[in-house]
């Protein structure tokens with residue numbers, strides 16, 4: 001019987017790299033024979049416990065813009081809604097797939113497992129899956145010797161121009177099999193302040209570098225000022241609307257301009273602080289790249305003995321911004337409304353959950369991932385571990401929410417906005433409203449235990465109890481040994497390990 005020959009294609013698979021510029025994998029695929037660009041809303045991933053409509057909306061924006069760019073060139077971005085393995089099996093039945101090309105991304109566990117299955121499928125079907133290094137996270141690394149130098153080298157390379165996308169083909173099937181929108185995505189009401197997409201990312205970067213970054217260093221920690229003074233580039237980075245290298249290049253150019261203008265108003269200091277964080281971005285993701293189980297395993301296993309259990313009452317109060325600590329409650333409500341909050345307030349929320357409420361970071365991290373539009377597994381889980389005291393190589397830092405309130409919101413504007421039930425509480429009581437007399441509560445119409453809760457735990461006692469348990473483990477020989485191993489694998493170091501041997505000995509003796 002006559003068999004119709006299948007058409008040869010090369011698939012470019014967009015993942016967390018939703019941009020045209022500085023995308024080497026896309027650039028290279030544009031030179032291949034019959035390239036076909038694909039994005040897959042993988043229904044298995046969309047319903048996972050770390051994903052929500054906040055992420056989906058950002059991806060939708062990005063895909064909308066990319067699709068438009070393809071359409072403008074009379075070509076196509078083929079978008080599918082199904083498990084990736086099913087998409088590729090179906091594609092492979094209809095076409096002769098020669099290769100699949102994508103940027104390497106460091107994703108969560110479920111994506112890795114999915115990718116392992118796909119790797120086998122591609123191998124069994126003679127499909128070459130070519131992954132390109134993207135950003136400053138290095139593939140196949142065993143330790144961090146010389147990592148900084150390699151990162152600098154990666155950042156120093158030229159920006160890859162936008163490719164010619166006019167030749168990407170529309171994939172044709174007998175029937176429309178991939179058009180069902182996934183309705184199992186967890187949905188929350190929130191204020192959408194940022195739209196996804198490559199052009200939006202570039203605009204955000206320019207606005208930050210030219211208009212908003214002057215006071216970055218001073219304003220980064222207060223929830224009153226950070227929304228306007230931080231770059232707000234994190235979600236764009238998480239979905240690859242912009243590359244770290246594009247940001248590094250633009251920041252260096254801006255620094256040069258300011259130097260040439262002899263600007264002495266602190267702007268350069270701010271941009272230097274910002275630049276450090278771009279390196280941290282990759283530094284943290286590199287850890288998950290090298291040790292994927294950090295999503296659910298304490299970095300130092302000796303801390304498995306902490307015995308953090310799920311106290312449902314505490315967890316619910318924390319989740320709902322109803323702990324009786326105004327700074328915690330205001331920050332949680334702000335975060336859940338905005339889909340973003342600054343670093344210090346994230347750290348405080350997690351520190352309070354892990355130390356004072358003694359909740360397990362594995363549960364709290366999954367909960368908050370759904371409200372961080374910028375959810376980036378490599379940063380997220382490592383930060384949760386750090387702020388929960390289980391990495392062994394970082395200082396134990398327990399944030400005091402009362403002190404944070406005095407420092408970051410001394411006049412109570414933020415608290416009164418996000419905990420409106422406290423609007424009439426006098427300033428002196430705003431950090432501990434439960435200390436108001438009954439008479440005062442009655443007079444101002446704010447009854448503690450009714451309008452606003454009593455503190456869920458005693459701050460001092462719970463902090464002391466947590467410190468004791470954490471330090472008992474930290475000082476044990478087994479935890480010290482494991483911490484040294486963690487440092488050898490993940491510790492940030494500029495020179496080779498040999499040069500650092502003495503330093504390591506000093507740190508851990």
Ligand SMILES: Cc1cc2nc3c(=O)[nH]c(=O)nc-3n(C[C@H](O)[C@H](O)[C@H](O)COP(=O)(O)OP(=O)(O)OC[C@H]3O[C@@H](n4cnc5c(N)ncnc54)[C@H](O)[C@@H]3O)c2cc1C
Pocket residue numbers: 220230231232233234235237238274277278280281282284341342343344346347350372374375376377379380381383384387
């Ligand atoms: C518990 C916890 C969880 C976090 N989860 C995430 C996450 O899922 N995704 C995420 O992008 N960031 C996460 N962060 C880091 C940080 O809070 C955010 O990157 C930052 O608030 C994003 O806002 P921005 O883009 O305006 O940051 P800016 O201050 O403008 O910084 C610029 C960029 O530098 C990087 N960066 C900044 N601070 C850090 C840091 N401490 N560690 C690593 N990279 C950093 C980010 O890519 C950020 O976009 C987490 C922090 C904590 C304490």
